[in-house]
Amino acid sequence: MLSYTASLRRLTALWGSKMAAATIMSLVRQGHRQMSCMPCFGQGRSYYVDWRMLRDVKRRKMAFEYADQRLRLDALRKNKILPKELQEVASQEIAALPRDSCPVRIRNRCVLTSRPRGVVWRWRLSRIVFRHLADHAQLSGVQRAMW
Structure with a gap:
């Protein structure tokens, strides 16, 4: 298993956005496995x-x-x-x-689900995953619109 900093560097190099990489790594580090938007295909290798x-x-x-x-x-x-x-x-x-x-x-594809449509470009997440993470306050700086 890669260390946290090595994984963060690898994800940042792949995605280009340090904020998205840090968010995903924090989810992995905290052990959030109950997300319903994560696909479960075959072996996870x-x-x-x-x-x-x-x-x-x-x-x-x-x-x-x-x-x-x-x-x-x-x-x-x-x-x-x-x-x-x-x-x-x-x-x-x-x-x-x-x-x-x-x-x-x-x-452009979602980095978590590989969904090709409805990708929020700045975070490289699909609209479904983005809303799920935003609703549970797991994206820093993102909140619901209030007026």
Whole structure:
């Protein structure tokens, strides 16, 4: 089992938000296992919730690896000053890149349930999990609207 700080660093690197990582780690540390919004599929041996999340993480890594190359080729392809032959070569090279290197194929998912729709972007949680955690005062700085 990883230490708390190592887990927090790993989650922060993966999610990009220190607040979300700290919230999730505090839930794990406190032993909150009674949350009804957590899925219970098969064995709990994987770091990711399900295969869809793993596929999305692989796509994110590949898009990051090919981002510079894709940006340069796209600039050549869209530049109308350059000759048509050069633009066509750039188009062919973009088509030869791996399909998963395209950032359009990346889907925002909930980090707890892997739900693809209704994701609250700042916390990377689905609306259902977000409301559950917010109602039980487990998200710092989040409260119900009162006026």
